[in-house]
Amino acid sequence: MTDVFLNENFIGTVDNAKEFIKQIRSERRKGVLNYELNFYWDEDYNEVYLDITRGRTRRPLIVVENGKSKLTDNYIEEAKNGTLKWDKLVKEGVIEYIDAAEEENCYVALDEKDLTKEHTHLEISPVVILGLCTSLIPYSNFGSSSRLIRGSKIQKQSLGLYASNYLLRMDTDVNVLHYPQKPITKTFMHDIYGWEKHPSGQNVVIALMSFEGYNMEDALIVSKASVDRGFARSTYFKPFNAEELRYQGGLVDEVCIPDKEVKGYRSEKDYRLLEEDGVVYTGAKVKGDDVVIGRVSPPRFLGEFEEFNIATNVKRESSIALSHKDNGIVDMSLITESEEGNRLVQMRLRQQRIPEVGDKFASRHGQKGVISYLVPLADMPFTVSGIVPDVLFNPHGIPSRMTISHLIEIIAGKVGSLTGKYIDGTSFDVMPEKELRKMLKELGFRESGLETMYNGISGQQFKAKIYIGDMYYLKLKYMVAGKLHSRATGKIQLLTRQPIEGRSQGGGLRIGEMEKDCFVAHGASLLLKERFDSDKTNVFVCENCGMLGIYDNFKHNEYCTKCGANVKISVVEMSYAFKLLLDELKSLGVYPKLELGRKY
Amino acid sequence: MLPKHLQEKIDGYAKKYKISDKNVIEITKRVEEANEYGIIAPGEAIGIVTAECFGERATQMTLNTFHFSGVAEMNITVGLPRLIEIFDARKNPSTPQMEIPLRPKFSKNIDMVRIVAMKIKETLLGEIIQEITINIAKSNIMVILDKKKLKDLDLKPKFVFDKIVAGLKTCDVKEVDGGILIKPKDKEINLSEVYKLKEKAKSIHIGGLKGITYVLPVKNDEGIYIVHCVGSNLKDALELEEADTENIRTNNIFETSTVLGIEAARAAILQESLHVIRGQGIDLNIRHIMLLADVMTRTGIVKGVTRTGISGEKESVIARASFETPIKHIINATLIGERDPLNSVIENVVINQPVPLGTGLPKLVAKKEAMESGKPKK
Numbered sequence: 001m002t003d004v005f006l007n008e009n010f011i012g013t014v015d016n017a018k019e020f021i022k023q024i025r026s027e028r029r030k031g032v033l034n035y036e037l038n039f040y041w042d043e044d045y046n047e048v049y050l051d052i053t054r055g056r057t058r059r060p061l062i063v064v065e066n067g068k069s070k071l072t073d074n075y076i077e078e079a080k081n082g083t084l085k086w087d088k089l090v091k092e093g094v095i096e097y098i099d100a101a102e103e104e105n106c107y108v109a110l111d112e113k114d115l116t117k118e119h120t121h122l123e124i125s126p127v128v129i130l131g132l133c134t135s136l137i138p139y140s141n142f143g144s145s146s147r148l149i150r151g152s153k154i155q156k157q158s159l160g161l162y163a164s165n166y167l168l169r170m171d172t173d174v175n176v177l178h179y180p181q182k183p184i185t186k187t188f189m190h191d192i193y194g195w196e197k198h199p200s201g202q203n204v205v206i207a208l209m210s211f212e213g214y215n216m217e218d219a220l221i222v223s224k225a226s227v228d229r230g231f232a233r234s235t236y237f238k239p240f241n242a243e244e245l246r247y248q249g250g251l252v253d254e255v256c257i258p259d260k261e262v263k264g265y266r267s268e269k270d271y272r273l274l275e276e277d278g279v280v281y282t283g284a285k286v287k288g289d290d291v292v293i294g295r296v297s298p299p300r301f302l303g304e305f306e307e308f309n310i311a312t313n314v315k316r317e318s319s320i321a322l323s324h325k326d327n328g329i330v331d332m333s334l335i336t337e338s339e340e341g342n343r344l345v346q347m348r349l350r351q352q353r354i355p356e357v358g359d360k361f362a363s364r365h366g367q368k369g370v371i372s373y374l375v376p377l378a379d380m381p382f383t384v385s386g387i388v389p390d391v392l393f394n395p396h397g398i399p400s401r402m403t404i405s406h407l408i409e410i411i412a413g414k415v416g417s418l419t420g421k422y423i424d425g426t427s428f429d430v431m432p433e434k435e436l437r438k439m440l441k442e443l444g445f446r447e448s449g450l451e452t453m454y455n456g457i458s459g460q461q462f463k464a465k466i467y468i469g470d471m472y473y474l475k476l477k478y479m480v481a482g483k484l485h486s487r488a489t490g491k492i493q494l495l496t497r498q499p500i501e502g503r504s505q506g507g508g509l510r511i512g513e514m515e516k517d518c519f520v521a522h523g524a525s526l527l528l529k530e531r532f533d534s535d536k537t538n539v540f541v542c543e544n545c546g547m548l549g550i551y552d553n554f555k556h557n558e559y560c561t562k563c564g565a566n567v568k569i570s571v572v573e574m575s576y577a578f579k580l581l582l583d584e585l586k587s588l589g590v591y592p593k594l595e596l597g598r599k600y
Numbered sequence: 601m602l603p604k605h606l607q608e609k610i611d612g613y614a615k616k617y618k619i620s621d622k623n624v625i626e627i628t629k630r631v632e633e634a635n636e637y638g639i640i641a642p643g644e645a646i647g648i649v650t651a652e653c654f655g656e657r658a659t660q661m662t663l664n665t666f667h668f669s670g671v672a673e674m675n676i677t678v679g680l681p682r683l684i685e686i687f688d689a690r691k692n693p694s695t696p697q698m699e700i701p702l703r704p705k706f707s708k709n710i711d712m713v714r715i716v717a718m719k720i721k722e723t724l725l726g727e728i729i730q731e732i733t734i735n736i737a738k739s740n741i742m743v744i745l746d747k748k749k750l751k752d753l754d755l756k757p758k759f760v761f762d763k764i765v766a767g768l769k770t771c772d773v774k775e776v777d778g779g780i781l782i783k784p785k786d787k788e789i790n791l792s793e794v795y796k797l798k799e800k801a802k803s804i805h806i807g808g809l810k811g812i813t814y815v816l817p818v819k820n821d822e823g824i825y826i827v828h829c830v831g832s833n834l835k836d837a838l839e840l841e842e843a844d845t846e847n848i849r850t851n852n853i854f855e856t857s858t859v860l861g862i863e864a865a866r867a868a869i870l871q872e873s874l875h876v877i878r879g880q881g882i883d884l885n886i887r888h889i890m891l892l893a894d895v896m897t898r899t900g901i902v903k904g905v906t907r908t909g910i911s912g913e914k915e916s917v918i919a920r921a922s923f924e925t926p927i928k929h930i931i932n933a934t935l936i937g938e939r940d941p942l943n944s945v946i947e948n949v950v951i952n953q954p955v956p957l958g959t960g961l962p963k964l965v966a967k968k969e970a971m972e973s974g975k976p977k978k
């Protein structure tokens with residue numbers, strides 16, 4: 001007697017669960033039952049679960065019957081001819097989709113030659129153990145799983161040739177790496193994926209050593225000479241666009257150089273780069289506040305006409321300008337039509353990004369870090385054969401993270417660059433480490449990968465032998481140029497009089513809840529007050545009723561609207577935010593009475 | 601002046617190592633200095649320092665569950681989740697657990713201990729049955745007891761039958777040939793309700809301490825048998841004659857509070873959080889935890905550091921409103937005309953005044969009027 005559940009609801013019992021399962025399985029394969037149905041027999045609890053709800057993750061497997069794969073040679077022949085359809089395989093019960101619960105009842109063979117009578121399914125390919133991004137990591141079977149996850153995430157952030165028609169595109173926030181390379185140590189996935197058509201990364205000579213303490217905590221030391229020769233340079237593209245919108249009453253925007261009569265006219269200097277059609281010329285060097293597309297709009301309200309008593313067209317300036325801190329070169333501009341059929345002017349800004357201190361880099365093994373120092377070539381350490389590394393990586397990053405794959409890639413890259421061949425680093429397969437070391441020895445190097453190196457500053461030989469080789473490095477999209485920010489004073493919010501937020505608008509850096517706690521814990525309460533008084537204000541408080549009083553600037557006297565002028569009114573310094581709170585309470589009908597005491 | 605226990609310690613060492621009187625005076629002087637240096641200065645923000653000490657240590661906690669001698673049922677929540685549980689004053693810990701040391705008289709050998717352990721463990725009907733089946737046509741449930749298991753646990757079928765009758769008040773329970781028939785009184789019952797009834801029947805309490813789902817007797821270094829229990833039932837455990845009732849430990853603070861009182865609960869908070877922190881190999885001064893335990897228990901009932909607990913009971917309206925549910929606090933304060941004396945941190949930050957701590961604490965005592973007139977006013 002076995003309980004049966006459909007979609008988690010009890011529907012009845014069956015006497016022989018094994019037979020029951022066998023029957024519905026064969027009916028599903030025949031197509032009598034929907035192929036989306038999955039079932040699971042829990043022998044311990046003696047319960048059968050049928051499930052056809054949505055939201056279950058399912059994966060395809062080849063059906064095995066009596067130790068034989070149902071994907072016969074006929075199908076394979078058909079597939080080679082290109083006539084086979086996936087749907088056919090599913091319909092004919094060759095492939096079935098299994099969900100997480102049904103997997104518990106399955107016995108899946110990884111390879112066709114491992115098949116026995118007990119097996120129920122066969123993996124379509126052993127490759128599916130790893131996803132696309134993880135398959136791109138060479139020697140990943142030598143790394144720890146958490147680092148592989150990080151490694152696959154990092155590859156998505158790397159700069160490369162994201163699309164070969166990038167010059168014709170208007171993408172937001174994209175980067176293109178100059179001189180991207182194919183990795184020396186590659187995997188099968190690089191070939192399948194067509195990596196050489198859009199690579200993202202460069203091969204570098206890397207040495208595992210510290211240097212004057214600059215590469216503490218995952219920091220990276222890069223040779224200035226490598227950077228000067230073009231290592232990890234990239235271009236950043238940013239589009240700007242202006243549409244000629246249509247308004248009620250047949251009014252329309254106009255892209256042009258704004259007339260001086262226009263309301264909100266900037267200075268003549270700001271429009272200097274515009275050509276007659278109101279669009280900046282290609283190749284112009286633009287910076288700070290420069291207008292790139294000039295535009296005028298009709299007045300926002302018709303009432304605005306009367307304001308100046310000029311009945312003719314007083315138009316509003318609505319040009320597109322660079323933000324205060326931006327700069328770059330105008331890469332391209334074009335005139336087209338928007339989806340609504342309006343005239344649309346687009347402009348693309350280009351910025352060259354040369355690696356600088358603080359830019360983020362990573363290897364493919366989840367080892368990320370930022371540049372901490374660009375060393376002049378003369379100071380870089382060098383090997384006996386005169387090789388100067390491009391990157392110095394801190395060896396302390398290895399033991400705790402156990403990324404052995406990182407180390408093996410260095411040897412593989414070294415062998416590859418010395419022999420002029422690509423090394424296959426596919427996981428669980430091909431080119432064993434032993435073979436690499438043997439080849440390294442034959443090439444006249446130490447099989448351990450270590451080399452004698454010399455201090456570039458003093459010329460002395462290092463006591464330790466240094467692990468040096470080649471590996472594929474990725475420049476990640478997080479660059480200092482897009483993050484650097486500071487402010488002394490600037491824009492404030494209209495409502496609270498506190499500094500605005502956000503780098504793009506020149507906002508302040510927040511002293512948050514926890515930062516405040518730090519001041520308190522140190523007992524620095526006067527410093528805390530000073531740090532928080534960006535919105536301080538002086539208000540007049542009536543000591544009689546505890547409400548805010550008024551100061552008359554003409555008569556130079558103060559009075560309370562409720563109690564009159566014959567009461568004591570004191571000046572109190574408080575945050576504007578609190579004054580606002582008091583006002584809001586009053587608007588709710590709450591009487592917030594202030595009781596004043598002596599400060600000293 | 602030194603505290604008594606420190607003076608006694610110095611005297612003890614002086615005697616033990618035969619230190620001369622002159623040196624004893626010098627030592628006492630230095631200890632006095634060190635002791636004075638250790639006293640918290642006025643205006644020190646001890647609450648925030650405690651919070652920061654806990655917070656910093658909590659980031660280093662990695663292990664979240666602890667498995668007891670490889671038994672899957674005996675995993676215990678430790679680390680950060682457990683700390684949160686303690687300081688939130690949750691009614692029931694996620695892994696309740698109890699340690700019952702046995703009196704030597706009842707634990708002469710392992711067999712005796714095993715019998716006691718089985719007596720402690722809660723027995724449910726589902727564990728002593730051979731089969732339980734639903735008759736779909738008649739909408740009734742048939743229970744067949746496992747005779748061997750009954751014998752092992754020293755239970756009589758009649759006793760079990762009575763327990764079922766008491767446990768299922770909505771059903772007619774009959775003894776039939778070879779088993780017990782459970783028939784719902786309500787005739788119009790549907791199938792899924794019968795199924796629920798079956799699950800209810802399986803969880804009827806037959807014997808042992810309620811809530812103890814697993815027991816594991818372990819001999820400690822001093823040769824005393826301790827029964828580790830999954831689940832906690834302090835009240836019933838205190839009535840066991842086999843147990844060394846003075847040394848029973850439970851990790852359920854709320855239960856400790858109801859059974860043994862608030863001082864015991866304070867000690868339990870101290871002991872439990874210390875256990876978690878020390879278990880992670882982290883060093884944290886006990887005084888931080890003592891402060892927290894005191895604050896949590898000072899009202900006589902255990903209160904968590906939550907908006908319904910001690911954080912919701914701050915004196916200042918502004919401080920409470922800035923924490924959570926501001927509208928509720930402002931409305932309630934308005935209704936009773938609450939007065940905010942502005943003598944804590946948050947409210948002073950809000951109005952941008954120096955917080956009365958550290959450099960913001962000292963005040964000039966002399967009165968302005970008195971200074972003006974030249975003589976003190978009454």
Ligand SMILES: [Zn+2]
Pocket residue numbers: 542543544545546547560561562563564567
């Ligand atoms: Zn007034």
